[in-house]
Amino acid sequence: MAYLKDLLKQVTYICTRGTMDCKVTHICHDSRQVIRGSMFICLAGSREDGHDYLAQAIRKGAAVCVVSKHVWVEGDVTVIRVRNTSEAMAWIARNYYGAPAESMQMIGITGTKGKTTTACMLYQMLKEAGVKCGLIGTLGILRSDGLKKPSSNTTPDALVLQRELREMADAGCSYCVMEVSSQGLKHYRVEGITFAIGIYTNLSMDHIGPGEHRSFREYACCKKRLLEQSRMICVNADDKYHGFMTANLAAPVYTYGIEQPCDIRADHILYERNNRGLNVTYQTTGWINETIVLKMPGTANVYNSLAAMEAAHLLGISQETIRKTLRNVSVKGRIEEVRISDKFDVVIDYAHNAASLESLIKTLRQYQPKRLVLLFGCGGNRSPLRRFQMGETAGRLSDITILTSDNPRYEKPEAIISDIEQGMKKTAGKYKIIPDRREAISYAISKAQEGDLIVVAGKGHEEYQEIEGHFYPMNEREMIENSI
Known part of the structure; x- marks a missing residue:
C-alpha cells in the first residue's frame, strides 16, 4: 500500500478528477487484475488500448486510473492524466517497490x-x-x-x-x-x-x-x-x-x-x-x-x-x-553443442533473423565442416521480408538447407515456408522442405556424413512450439538425442 502522491514523484501529471489524498493497494495495466483500491494504468499498445477497458476497471473497484487521453468516467475514482502512460508506469512502479x-x-x-x-x-x-x-x-x-x-x-x-x-x-x-x-x-x-x-x-x-x-x-x-x-x-x-x-x-x-x-x-x-x-x-x-x-x-x-x-x-x-x-561457461540455445557423435557435430542456436543467421553460419564456417547443413523456419505473424531475407542468406551460405516450421502462431506453416522459399530461389542453394520440425530434425541426423556440422536454428532455448495460441512441448535437445 502506498500514498498516491508518493507514487507520482518524478511524474508530470494533472489530476483531472477525484482526490490526491488516497492510498493505492495494487497496481496493474490489465483490467482483469484489478481489485478494490487498485491503480489501473491505461497503456496504449499496438494491439490493445487500455483506455478501452477503463469502465471495466472502475466497476471492479479501481481507485485511481492513469490515462494519456481525455476520458469521461463515472464513480468514486481519481483520474491522473500524463503525457505517456508507459513512461509514467516505470516511475510509479519504481516508487511503489521502493527503488x-x-x-x-x-x-x-x-x-x-x-x-x-x-x-x-x-x-x-x-x-x-x-x-x-x-x-x-x-x-x-x-x-x-x-x-x-x-x-x-x-x-x-x-x-x-x-x-x-x-x-x-x-x-x-x-x-x-x-x-x-x-x-x-x-x-x-x-x-x-x-x-x-x-x-x-x-x-x-x-x-x-x-x-x-x-x-x-x-x-x-x-x-x-x-x-x-x-x-x-x-x-x-x-x-x-x-x-x-x-x-x-x-x-x-x-x-x-x-x-x-x-x-x-x-x-x-x-x-x-x-x-x-x-x-x-x-x-x-x-x-x-x-x-x-x-x-x-x-x-x-x-x-x-x-x-x-x-x-x-x-x-x-x-x-x-x-x-x-x-x-x-555455456549458454542454452546459443551455439549450444549437442554431442551425439564423434563423426559430426550438431549445434542449436536462436538465430531468427538474417543478420544473426549470417553471423552464425560464418562463425561455424571457421571450423571447416565437410558440409554445413542448416535447418530452420520462421515465426508466424512476423514480417514476410524477414523470411525472404533468411531464405536468401541460407541459400547463399549453407551447403544444404532444410526448411521447416518454427512457431507458426496463427499462420499456416506451409505459407511461411513458401515465403522463405522465395528467398532461397534467388540463390543456387540446395534445399528440402519438411514442415514437421521433429521429422526435419530426424531426417537431418539420419543423413549426416562424417565431418558435417548440422545447425538447428531459430528456437534456441525455447522448449515449446507456439501454434494458434497454444504452447506445445518441444525439446530440440531430446529430439536430436533420440534421432540416433
Whole structure:
C-alpha cells in the first residue's frame, strides 16, 4: 500500500478528477487484475488500448486510473492524466517497490546480437566470484541462490521488472545483470534505473516494421538510451556504429574488440574442432593479459566474452575468475553443442533473423565442416521480408538447407515456408522442405556424413512450439538425442 502522491514523484501529471489524498493497494495495466483500491494504468499498445477497458476497471473497484487521453468516467475514482502512460508506469512502479535498483549494481546490455550470451557470461563470472547476483533476460529471471522463473519478454514490463528487482534486493543480491532490448527502451521499461555499467555489443538492421521500430534511426536511438542512463560504458570498438552510440555521452567510455585499438583486445585467435567438440582460444592484451579458452565457438563469442570480461574487470573481478568462468561457461540455445557423435557435430542456436543467421553460419564456417547443413523456419505473424531475407542468406551460405516450421502462431506453416522459399530461389542453394520440425530434425541426423556440422536454428532455448495460441512441448535437445 502506498500514498498516491508518493507514487507520482518524478511524474508530470494533472489530476483531472477525484482526490490526491488516497492510498493505492495494487497496481496493474490489465483490467482483469484489478481489485478494490487498485491503480489501473491505461497503456496504449499496438494491439490493445487500455483506455478501452477503463469502465471495466472502475466497476471492479479501481481507485485511481492513469490515462494519456481525455476520458469521461463515472464513480468514486481519481483520474491522473500524463503525457505517456508507459513512461509514467516505470516511475510509479519504481516508487511503489521502493527503488530497488538503487541498492544494487545494475549492469545493462544492449545490441542486436550477443545480449543473452554476454549477460550469461557476466552473471556466471559474478557467481564464480562468490557474490549474490541476479540475471534478467531472454532465458528468464535467475538468482545465484538457485531461483529460476520464466519471463515473457527479454526486458519485462516496468511493473514486473521492479517487482523482480525488489525480490532480488530483498534476497541480498548486490548485482543484477540484465538484457535491455530496444523495445524495452522504447517503452520506457527501464526508466528511472541508473546502470553502473552499460554494455553495447553491435547494431544491424532488425526489428524494423509494424509494432516494432519505424526506422533504423529510431532503433539505434532507442539502443543508445541505455548508455545515456549508465555511469560507465563498454562498447565494441569494431562495430561500425560505435561512434554514433558513444557521441555526446557524459560517462567514460571503455572499448573492447579484435581489429581496432582498444582497452581489451583479442589476438592470435585459434578455432579448434576435435572429438570433444568446437572451441576457440585467444590471447588478450590491454587491461588483461590472459590466454582464454572458450568452449563456445566462433568470433561472435570472442566478442561476447570480451564484453563480459571488460565489465567484470570494471567491477573488480579477478583475472583468474574471469579465465576460469570462460573456460567452462555455456549458454542454452546459443551455439549450444549437442554431442551425439564423434563423426559430426550438431549445434542449436536462436538465430531468427538474417543478420544473426549470417553471423552464425560464418562463425561455424571457421571450423571447416565437410558440409554445413542448416535447418530452420520462421515465426508466424512476423514480417514476410524477414523470411525472404533468411531464405536468401541460407541459400547463399549453407551447403544444404532444410526448411521447416518454427512457431507458426496463427499462420499456416506451409505459407511461411513458401515465403522463405522465395528467398532461397534467388540463390543456387540446395534445399528440402519438411514442415514437421521433429521429422526435419530426424531426417537431418539420419543423413549426416562424417565431418558435417548440422545447425538447428531459430528456437534456441525455447522448449515449446507456439501454434494458434497454444504452447506445445518441444525439446530440440531430446529430439536430436533420440534421432540416433
